[in-house]
Amino acid sequence: MNLLYANDQRGEYPASWYAATANPTRPRAPLRGEVKADVCVVGAGYTGLSAALHLAEAGLRVVVLEAHRAGFGASGRNGGQLGSGQRVHQEALEALVGRADAGKLWDLGEEAKDLVRDLIARHGIDCDLKPGVAACGFTAGEMRELHDHAAHMRAEYGYDQIEVLDRDAFGALCPSPAYHGGILDMGAAHLHPLNFALGLAGAVEAAGGQIFENTEVLDIREAKPVVLRSDGGSVTADHVVLACNGYLGGLNRKVAARVMPINNFIAATEPLGDEAARVLARDVAVADSKFVVNYFRLSRDKRLLFGGGETYGYRFPSDIAALVRKPMTQIFPHLKNVRIDYAWGGTLAITMKRLPYLARVAPNILTASGYSGHGVGTATHAGMLMARAIQGQAEGFDIMARIPSMPFPGGARLRSPLLVLAMTWYAMRDRLGA
Numbered sequence: 481m482n483l484l485y486a487n488d489q490r491g492e493y494p495a496s497w498y499a500a501t502a503n504p505t506r507p508r509a510p511l512r513g514e515v516k517a518d519v520c521v522v523g524a525g526y527t528g529l530s531a532a533l534h535l536a537e538a539g540l541r542v543v544v545l546e547a548h549r550a551g552f553g554a555s556g557r558n559g560g561q562l563g564s565g566q567r568v569h570q571e572a573l574e575a576l577v578g579r580a581d582a583g584k585l586w587d588l589g590e591e592a593k594d595l596v597r598d599l600i601a602r603h604g605i606d607c608d609l610k611p612g613v614a615a616c617g618f619t620a621g622e623m624r625e626l627h628d629h630a631a632h633m634r635a636e637y638g639y640d641q642i643e644v645l646d647r648d649a650f651g652a653l654c655p656s657p658a659y660h661g662g663i664l665d666m667g668a669a670h671l672h673p674l675n676f677a678l679g680l681a682g683a684v685e686a687a688g689g690q691i692f693e694n695t696e697v698l699d700i701r702e703a704k705p706v707v708l709r710s711d712g713g714s715v716t717a718d719h720v721v722l723a724c725n726g727y728l729g730g731l732n733r734k735v736a737a738r739v740m741p742i743n744n745f746i747a748a749t750e751p752l753g754d755e756a757a758r759v760l761a762r763d764v765a766v767a768d769s770k771f772v773v774n775y776f777r778l779s780r781d782k783r784l785l786f787g788g789g790e791t792y793g794y795r796f797p798s799d800i801a802a803l804v805r806k807p808m809t810q811i812f813p814h815l816k817n818v819r820i821d822y823a824w825g826g827t828l829a830i831t832m833k834r835l836p837y838l839a840r841v842a843p844n845i846l847t848a849s850g851y852s853g854h855g856v857g858t859a860t861h862a863g864m865l866m867a868r869a870i871q872g873q874a875e876g877f878d879i880m881a882r883i884p885s886m887p888f889p890g891g892a893r894l895r896s897p898l899l900v901l902a903m904t905w906y907a908m909r910d911r912l913g914a
Contacts, residue, residue, distance in 0.1 A: 482729060483726065483727055483729065483741060483794060483827055484547050484548070484696060484727055484729070486794045486795060486796075487794075487795065487796045487825060487827075488548065488552075490547075490548060490694060491507065491548055491549060491693065491694045492548075492549075493549060493551075493552060493556060493674070494557065494824040494825070494826070495822065495824060496556075496557060496674075496746070496748070496822055496824040497748035497779060497783065497785065497821070497822040498556060498557065498672060498673060498674040498675075499556070499674065500822065501672070501675075501779075501780075502674050502675060502678060503606060503675050503678055503679070505550070505678050505681070505682075507549065507693060507694075508549075508550070508691050508692060508693040509692065509693070510692055510693060510694040510695045510710075510712050511545060511692040511695040511710050511712050511713040511714075511715070512712050512713050513712075513713045514713055514714050514715075514716070515543055515690075515713065515714070515715045515716070516541070516715070516716050516717070517541045517542060517543040517690075517715055517716070517717045517718075518535070518540040518541040518542065518717065518718050518719065519531075519532075519535050519540055519541070519542050519543075519717055519718065519719045519720070519721060519870060520542075520543050520544075520545065520706070520708055520715045520717035520719075520720050520721070521535075521542065521543070521544045521545070521720075521721040521723055522544075522545050522697050522700075522708065522720065522721065522722050522723060522724055522731070523544075523545075523546060523553075523722070523723035523724045523725070523727070524544050524545075524546035524549075524550040524551065524552070524677075524681060524691055524693070524723075525551065525552075525553050525554065525555035525556075525677065525723060525725060525859065526555045526676075526677060526680065526855060526856065526859035526860045526863065527721075527723035527725070527848050527849070527859040527860070527862050527863045527866075528544055528546075528721060528723030528863060529544070529550065529551075529555075529677065529680035529681055529683075529684055529863065530595075530599075530680060530859070530860045530861070530862075530863025530864050530867070531721045531723060531862075531863035531864070531866045531867045532544045532684045532689045532691075532721075532863075533599075533680060533683050533684045533687060533689065533863075533867075534863065534864050534867035534868070535689070535867045535870065535871075536684060536687035536688050536689035537687045538867070538871060540870075542684070542688075542689040542690065543689070543690045543692065543715050543717070544684065544689060544690065544691040544692065545692050545695045545696075545697055545708065545710065545715065546691065546692065546693050546694075546695060547694070547695065547696040547697070547727070548693065548694065549693050549694075550677060550678060550680075550681035550691060550693065551673075551674050551677030551678055551681065553725060553726065553727055553826065553827065554725055554726060554826050554827065554828040554829075554851075554855060555673060555674075555676075555677040555855070555859070556673055556674035556677050556678075557673070557674070557746070557824060557825075557826030558673050558826065558828070558853075558855065558856065559670075559673075559746065559765070559767075559775045559776075559777070559785070559787045559853075560670045560671050560672060560673045560765070560777070560785075560856065561613050561668070561669075561670050561765045561767065561775065561777075561856060562593055562596055562609075562613070562668055562669040562670060562671060562856045562857050563613055563665075563668050563854055563856075563857065564589060564590070564593065564613075564639070564641075564665055564667055564668045565585070565586050565589035565590070566585050566586075566588075566589050566835060566836075566854065566858070567834045567835055567836070567851065567852045567853065567854035567858070568833075568834055568835060569629055570582055570586055570629075570632065570633065570636070570637065571629065571632060573585055573586075576833070576883075576884065577882070577883065577884070581879065581882065583637070584879050585879065585880075585883070586637055588861065588876055588879060588880065589857070589858070589861075591861060591876075592857035592858055592860065592861035593667070593668070593669070593857050595857070595860055595861050595864060596669075596671075596676075596856065596857050596860050596861075597609070597669075599679075599680065599683070599860070600671075600676070600679070603679055603680075603682070603683040603686075604679075605675065605676060605679030605680070605683075606675060606679070607671045607672040607673075607675035607676040607679060608671055608672045608675070608780055609669055609670075609671045610669060610670055610671070610763050610764070611666050611667075611668070611669050611764075612664060612665070612666050612668065612669065612670070612762065612763070612764030612765065613664075613665050613668035613669065613670060613764060613765045613766070613767070614645075614650075614653065614654065614662055614663065614664045614665070614764055614765070614766045614767070615662050615663050615665070615766075615767055615768070615769070616650055616654070616659040616660075616661065616662030616663075616766060616767075616768050616769065617659065617660055617661065617662055617768070617769040618658060618659060618660055618768070618769060618770075619660055620660055620661075622660065622769045623646070623647070623660045623661035623662060626661070626662050626663045626769075627644050627661075627663065629663070630642040630644050630663050639667070641665055641666045641667030641668075642663050642664065642665050642666075642667075643663065643664040643665075643666065644663055645661055645662050645663060645664060646661045647659075647660050647661045649661070650662050652761060653760065653761055653762055653764070654759070654760055654761070654766055655757075655758055655759070655761070656759075656811050656812055657813070658768075658810065658811050659768065659811075664764060668765075670764070670765035670777055671856070673856065676856070680860075695710045695711075695712065695713075696710055696711065697709070697710055697731060698710060698711060699731075700720065700731055700732070700845075702842050702845065704718075704843075704844060705717055705718050705844075706718075706719070706720045706842075706844060706845065708720065718844060719844045719845070719846070719870050720844065720845045720846070721845075721846050721847070721848075721863075721866050721867075721870075722735065722841070722845065722846070722847035722848075722849075723847075723848065723849070723863065724849065725739070725741075725828065725829045725849040725850070725851070725855075725859075726739075726741035726742070726827040726828050726829035726849075727741070727827060728741075728829075728849065732841055732845075732847065734839070734841050735837065735839070735841060735847050735849065737887035737888065738831055738832070738837050738850065738885050738886070738887050738888070739829045739830075739831060739837055739849045739850040740829060740830050740831070740850075740888055741827050741828070741829050742790055742791070742827070742828060742829070742830055743790060743791045743793075743796060743825050743826065743827055743828075744787060744789070744790050744825065744826060744828055744853075745787065745788065745789045745790075745791075745796075745797075745800050745803055745804050745823065745824070745825045745826075746785060746786065746787040746804065746823070746824060746825075746826075747785075747786050747800070747801055747804035747805065747808065747820045747822065747823040748779065748783045748784070748785050748786075748820070748821055748822040748823070749783050749784045749786070749815065749818045749819065749820055749821065750783065750818060750819040750820075750821050751781050751782050751783055752778075752782050752783065752784060752818075753782060756778055756782040756784070758812075758814060759776075759778065759784050759812060759815075760776075760777070760778055763777075763778060764777065765777035768811075772788070772789070772790050773787075773788075773853070774786070774787065774788045774807050774808075774811055775787045775788070776808075776811075783821070784808070784812070784815070784818075786804060786807075786808045786811075787804070788803075788804050788806075788807035788808060789803045789804055789806070789807060791825075796825040797825075800823040800824065800825055801820040801823035804820075804823060805820065828851070828852075828853060828855070829849050829850045829851065829852070830850060830852040830853075831850035831852060831885060832885070832886050832887075832888060833883070833884060833885065833886075834852040834853075835850075835852065835883050835885075836848060836849065836850050836851050836852070836854075836858055836859075836862060836880065836883070837849055837850040837883075837885050838862060838865070838866075838877060838880040838881045838883075839881055839885075840869075840881070846866045846869060846870065846877070848862035848863070848865070848866060848880075862880065865877040865880060
């Protein structure tokens, strides 16, 4: 089954709160006939659009091919959190790659946040960018781990943007009986993810890049130059950027072995009005310590946007609202009867180490994906790094590409069943509070 069409109508955004409040945008024509380019980008999410924008601004001829619409995939459906650093804490990175490379990865993560802010400011993107992302734990031990992390970041990296919150202080921020305490990173941020993607798409076109929507790439002939074929035409390009994330399909077997698509879900409640203060007292985003993480924030019209629940098959569940309501009411019991106005799913991609996979899969084909829930900044940044690498400035790309990456066990046929077993075990631990 093709994930591009398993849960969505071709060329249509899902019925999300994001789509309902998106800035106006026109559909773009599909590719027809033969086109030549310096670079062909496959996928018009954050990765592909950022790569295309930086290449077009450098004067290269850039063509973007998107099977649906710009921002259609995870880029237009996610929780909107612009986190600090990489997907895992620095302490884990230090153990994995050593202190020197961990420091370089931290610096690249900070550069990613700065890049997103700069793109928003420079291109006048209206996407509700606000500071503040909190992390919280369910136990005193989890709270202490977060506090120790904040102390480590201040002492070892000079990062002083994290507020340490005990149980009372976190309860004043987020009046949920479930949490024991946590931290608030005011150097992180949150935004309207679809409007950010749409703004990037507009910037690509303003810089001279071409975006073709409703254009699925059917195969790629690796050569010099590369030839990409769709159902309506073809692109011949000197370089290719694969920016498909969870929607890669069979376009590249090496990437597919290391990047696993999974589904995640978000619900938007009815506007809460003054009751919104019983969810969050400040306009920040939150993510908790469960392995199957709960994440949430308030929308500009005071709805609770709550993400929770994952599935690992092709199809979304028939009742997404019911799936998300369960963890939502565990965190906020007083919302058990609140109306849910929107509920949607999306396909993201993870790796074994929960760190992005950047690679040069052929001399003139670069790829970046597998952001594991940390894609707002990392994906945007990865696009820029690939654009620089194509122009001969590969230092940042090479640092990211050095992150150890291994294929999922069992290959394409067995990786999904094995992942389901692993995730089921972790979900059981979440339920038992282990």
